[in-house]
Amino acid sequence: MRRRSFIGAMASAALLHSVTPALAQGDPLPSWNDGPNKQSIVDFVIRATTPGSRDWVPVPGRIATFDNDGTLWTEQPMYVQTVFAADRVRATVARHPEWRTTEPFRSILADDRAQLALMGEKGLLEIIAATHSGRTTEEFRRTVLDWLAAARHPRFKRPYADLVYQPMLELLAYLRANQFKTFIVSGGSIDFMRAWTERTYGIPPEQVVGSSGVTKYVMQAPGQPVLMKEAKVEFVDDFAGKAEGINRFIGRRPYFAFGNSDGDQQMLEWTAAGDGLRCMGLVHHTDAVREYAYDRDSPIGRLDKAWDEAVRRNWMVVDMKSDWKVIYPFELR
Amino acid sequence: MRRRSFIGAMASAALLHSVTPALAQGDPLPSWNDGPNKQSIVDFVIRATTPGSRDWVPVPGRIATFDNDGTLWTEQPMYVQTVFAADRVRATVARHPEWRTTEPFRSILADDRAQLALMGEKGLLEIIAATHSGRTTEEFRRTVLDWLAAARHPRFKRPYADLVYQPMLELLAYLRANQFKTFIVSGGSIDFMRAWTERTYGIPPEQVVGSSGVTKYVMQAPGQPVLMKEAKVEFVDDFAGKAEGINRFIGRRPYFAFGNSDGDQQMLEWTAAGDGLRCMGLVHHTDAVREYAYDRDSPIGRLDKAWDEAVRRNWMVVDMKSDWKVIYPFELR
Numbered sequence: 278m279r280r281r282s283f284i285g286a287m288a289s290a291a292l293l294h295s296v297t298p299a300l301a302q303g304d305p306l307p308s309w310n311d312g313p314n315k316q317s318i319v320d321f322v323i324r325a326t327t328p329g330s331r332d333w334v335p336v337p338g339r340i341a342t343f344d345n346d347g348t349l350w351t352e353q354p355m356y357v358q359t360v361f362a363a364d365r366v367r368a369t370v371a372r373h374p375e376w377r378t379t380e381p382f383r384s385i386l387a388d389d390r391a392q393l394a395l396m397g398e399k400g401l402l403e404i405i406a407a408t409h410s411g412r413t414t415e416e417f418r419r420t421v422l423d424w425l426a427a428a429r430h431p432r433f434k435r436p437y438a439d440l441v442y443q444p445m446l447e448l449l450a451y452l453r454a455n456q457f458k459t460f461i462v463s464g465g466s467i468d469f470m471r472a473w474t475e476r477t478y479g480i481p482p483e484q485v486v487g488s489s490g491v492t493k494y495v496m497q498a499p500g501q502p503v504l505m506k507e508a509k510v511e512f513v514d515d516f517a518g519k520a521e522g523i524n525r526f527i528g529r530r531p532y533f534a535f536g537n538s539d540g541d542q543q544m545l546e547w548t549a550a551g552d553g554l555r556c557m558g559l560v561h562h563t564d565a566v567r568e569y570a571y572d573r574d575s576p577i578g579r580l581d582k583a584w585d586e587a588v589r590r591n592w593m594v595v596d597m598k599s600d601w602k603v604i605y606p607f608e609l610r
Numbered sequence: 611m612r613r614r615s616f617i618g619a620m621a622s623a624a625l626l627h628s629v630t631p632a633l634a635q636g637d638p639l640p641s642w643n644d645g646p647n648k649q650s651i652v653d654f655v656i657r658a659t660t661p662g663s664r665d666w667v668p669v670p671g672r673i674a675t676f677d678n679d680g681t682l683w684t685e686q687p688m689y690v691q692t693v694f695a696a697d698r699v700r701a702t703v704a705r706h707p708e709w710r711t712t713e714p715f716r717s718i719l720a721d722d723r724a725q726l727a728l729m730g731e732k733g734l735l736e737i738i739a740a741t742h743s744g745r746t747t748e749e750f751r752r753t754v755l756d757w758l759a760a761a762r763h764p765r766f767k768r769p770y771a772d773l774v775y776q777p778m779l780e781l782l783a784y785l786r787a788n789q790f791k792t793f794i795v796s797g798g799s800i801d802f803m804r805a806w807t808e809r810t811y812g813i814p815p816e817q818v819v820g821s822s823g824v825t826k827y828v829m830q831a832p833g834q835p836v837l838m839k840e841a842k843v844e845f846v847d848d849f850a851g852k853a854e855g856i857n858r859f860i861g862r863r864p865y866f867a868f869g870n871s872d873g874d875q876q877m878l879e880w881t882a883a884g885d886g887l888r889c890m891g892l893v894h895h896t897d898a899v900r901e902y903a904y905d906r907d908s909p910i911g912r913l914d915k916a917w918d919e920a921v922r923r924n925w926m927v928v929d930m931k932s933d934w935k936v937i938y939p940f941e942l943r
Contacts, residue, residue, distance in 0.1 A: 337814050414857055458816070471861045481670050482861030483791070484816075492857055494850035494876055500923070502879050504857050517827035524747055524825055524837050526859060528804045528815030543827055546835050590833070 305451040308444040308603040314558070314593050315600070318448065321556040325532060326455045332554035334532055336456045341533035342486075342523060342544060343449070345463035345470060347578040348537045348560050349478060351440040353569040354431065356577060358465050359393050361424055362401055365408040373407075382407075395576050399488075402510050405466050406490040410508035414468060414492060417506055421472040435607070438477050442560075443609065444601045448535075449478060457533065462486045462523055464515035464540050468506070486526040488514045515540045520547035532556065542583035545592060558593035559583060567604045568597060638784040641777040641936040647891070647926050648933070651781065654889040658865060659788045665887035667865055669789045674866035675819075675856060675877060676782070678796035678803060680911040681870045681893050682811060684773040686902040687764065689910060691798050692726050694757055695734055698741040715740075728909050735843050738799050739823040743841035747801060747825060750839055754805040768940070771810050775893075776936045781868075782811060790866065795819045795856055797848030797873050801839070819859040821847045848873045853880035865889065875916035878925060891926035892916060900937045901930060 309315040324332040325339070346352035366376060366385045376382030381400060384392040396404075409417055430440055449459050461470060461480055467487030474480045491507040514522040520543045523531065534541075534548035537560040545557040561580060562571050572580040587594050595601075603609060642648040657665040658672070679685035699709060699718045709715030714733060717725035729737075742750055763773055782792050794803060794813055800820030807813045824840040847855040853876045856864065867874075867881040870893040878890040894913060895904050905913040920927050928934075936942060 337808065340816075460816075467858075467861070475670065483673075483793075483859070485861060489858060492854055494853040494880070496879075500879070500883065502853065502876070502883050504853065504880075520827040520835065520837065521825055525800075525822060526816070528800070528818060543835070546829075546833070547827070547837075550833065550835050 305454070306444065306447050308447055308601060310600055310602055312600060314595050317593050318451075318556065318558075321533065321554065322451065322455050324554055334553075338529065338532065339452075339455070339457040340460065340527060340529060340531045341452045341457045342460045342462045342527075342531040342535075342548070343445070344519075344536040344538070344541045344544070345461050345465055345474075345487075346537075347562065348535055348541070349441055349445050349449075349461070350437065351430070351433075351442075351568060352578050353562075353571065354577075355390070355394055356401065356465070357437045358401055358405070358469055359396065360428065361421070361469065362404045362408060363388075363393060364424060364428070365420070366404065369408055399510070399513050399515070402466060402488050402490065402513065405469070406506070406508045406510055409490075409506045412506050413503040414506065415503070417468055418472045421469055425473060433605075438473060439607055440605060441477060442601070443603045443606045445535075445560075446478070446606065449480070452533065453479070458484065460484045460486060460523075460527060460531075462514065462519050462534075462544055464488055464513070464519075466490075467514075486514055486522045488512055488518075517543045519544035523547065534558070535560070536583070537562065538578040538580050539583045542586060545583065545587070549590065549592070556593070557587070557590075558595060559587050560595045560597060563596050564598040564601075564604070570598075638787070639777065639780050641780055641934060643933055643935055645933060647928050650889065650926050651784075651891075654866065654887065655784065655788050657887055667886070671862065671865065672785075672788070672790040673793065673860060673862060673864045674785045674790045674868075675793045675795040675860075675864040675881070676778070676867075677852075677869035677871070677874045677877070678794050678798055678807075678820075679870075680895065681868055681874070682774055682778050682782075682794070683770065684763070684766075684775075684901060685911050686895075686904065687910075688723070688727055689734065689798070690770045691734055691738070691802055692729065693761065694754070694802065695737045695741060696721075696726060697757060697761070698753070699737065702741055735799060735821050735823065735846065738802070739839070739841045739843055742823075742839045745839055746836040747839060748836070750801055751805045754802055758806060766938075771806060772940055773938060774810060775934070776939045776942065777934045778868075778893075779811070779939065782813070785866065786812070791817065793817045793819060793856075793860060793864075795847065795852050795867075795877055797821055797846065797851075799823075800847075819847055819855045821845055821851075850876045852877035856880065867891070868893070869916070870895065871911040871913050872916045875919060878916065878920070882923065882925070889926070890920070890923075891928060892920050893928045893930060896929050897931040897934075897937070903931075 306315055324330050325334045343349055346356055363385045366382055370376050425438060430437055433440060452459055459480055461474060465487050467485055467489045470487055471482040471485050474485050489511045491509040491511045492504045493507055494502055495505045496502050530551045531548045533556045534544050535558045536544060548555050549557050562569050564570060639648055657663050658667045676682055679689050696718045699715055703709050758771060763770055785792055792813055794807060798820050800818055800822045803820055804815040804818050807818050822844045824842040824844045825837045826840055827835055828838045829835050863884045864881045866889045867877050868891045869877055881888050882890050895902050
């Protein structure tokens with residue numbers, strides 16, 4: 278939370294002591310430990326949604342955006358999409374013998390994980406575009422769902438969709454209960470995410486913003502059009518692209534934005550630059566025992582410049598180890 | 611409506627005779643004359659929303675898409691955006707003296723309306739991109755709103771936002787009351803439309819799909835980012851682009867789609883190609899007295915191939931003159 282003056286803090290404390298619908302129903306964030314971060318979130322939601330509050334936000338403007346990899350689910354030891362892309366290369370190399378000697382396909386086929394880990398999301402998108410050209414959007418969707426059902430995380434031995442963060446699921450639900458529309462704004466492939474975000478996060482396809490490849494309308498037979506995926510990257514929704522993607526897909530500025538890496542810095546800056554009260558946060562991965570610990574030197578999910586800016590501007594930095602009672606939903610069972 | 615078999619028609623008649631929430635509240639489409647088109651719409655909505663109906667659509671899948679120019683508001687004698695673009699050229703030519711001798715700017719400055727009318731939406735977008743490069747998204751939005759407040763339609767002498775179709779406003783409201791999410795999918799500029807669609811149609815910016823120019827994130831000063839519009843067309847949301855735009859922005863297939871011209875044909879084809887019951891419609895402009903009459907030979911809003919396909923496939927073709935009791939909301943006052 279930013280722009281919190283002494284007077285603002287007092288006003289907010291007063292609001293918190295009145296019984297509001299948001300709190301009357303019990304703790305909306307049970308997997309969050311009490312502390313300044315949880316308090317900041319609740320404080321923001323109450324101030325944004327209490328009629329008469331100076332910071333009240335009309336319902337249609339209640340837009341909240343979340344990064345996906347490392348913010349809503351685990352992105353280590355490799356982006357889930359990297360694993361998917363590598364599996365797709367292996368599955369389709371017979372039709373593309375040239376990949377055996379061409380980078381980055383060669384590294385993938387050699388299972389060179391160090392090399393794969395270093396590959397940015399743009400490189401990934403190129404591989405996904407290449408491995409899926411000539412297929413339709415619906416074939417791609419089925420491929421993603423089949424893969425997700427079968428694949429297991431190398432450390433947790435569970436489906437990747439199990440490795441979503443319980444505290445973030447609660448945060449999404451809390452915002453939605455307060456009439457925020459929740460969006461994903463991710464560097465990952467929009468088509469990859471849309472296959473499963475509704476089921477996993479309650480976020481429908483039309484509220485997923487991501488990187489995309491060119492898709493062409495093709496009439497296969499009379500009355501039988503398809504959308505065919507081409508081997509060409511169209512839009513990279515990362516770094517400055519996240520602010521641009523928010524403008525393109527959503528068309529208005531979020532009041533609430535959460536990320537975990539330098540790729541999210543511009544989304545948070547764009548959110549912060551709006552009028553009135555806004556809430557910006559970063560997940561800091563500090564828990565090597567329950568999840569992973571990484572920040573400035575990590576090739577995946579590097580948190581360096583965005584962290585410095587968050588500290589300087591008093592944005593929330595969630596310490597996974599101390600702020601979260603529970604990491605994954607399966608811990609609750 | 612398509613795929614209406616005899617048995618389907620019987621089942622539908624049975625459904626219509628049971629009292630459902632959609633009809634119990636009175637006529638949801640009072641500005642539509644009774645007839646097969648109104649009946650098709652009501653029939654579709656009842657079948658799609660009645661629990662137990664074979665054609666029931668789960669709420670999250672209830673996506674309805676509408677073209678804008680000529681479908682939701684008047685597009686004659688020139689696309690509203692053409693008038694806007696021409697006014698912007700005149701307003702900014704002092705900074706661009708080269709426009710006086712370069713097409714299409716020369717024609718615009720000479721007020722060559724025949725030439726302007728012939729300009730497609732892509733040409734328009736190029737002009738809009740050119741006249742707005744170096745301005746921010748927020749400056750552009752203010753320019754649009756100021757212009758709309760001042761401009762008057764040459765025949766009706768009213769603000770353009772008065773020239774929306776009352777029957778289509780009722781249709782939007784009826785679909786929303788039945789938990790359809792209504793989207794605009796238009797060849798027009800997404801930024802132009804988003805400035806006013808929420809107020810005029812109740813369609814929020816994040817449910818507007820349109821053509822776009824490149825927009826770049828620029829940090830003007832520390833903590834002061836802007837999104838700057840560049841002089842480059844990025845995406846043309848027309849013809850096949852409408853199906854591609856639906857995929858890109860919405861990520862799932864509509865169950866209901868309405869247009870009025872050949873530029874909408876692929877949106878309707880894409881909608882029709884989905885499983886189960888879908889509803890596709892075209893507005894046919896047949897009323898030269900109350901609005902305009904045009905179809906196959908019109909340079910603006912040409913309705914030719916899409917009309918043939920609609921007739922062949924039994925999609926709705928709304929006859930404005932006989933289907934609509936009222937054209938504009940101001941007729942009701």
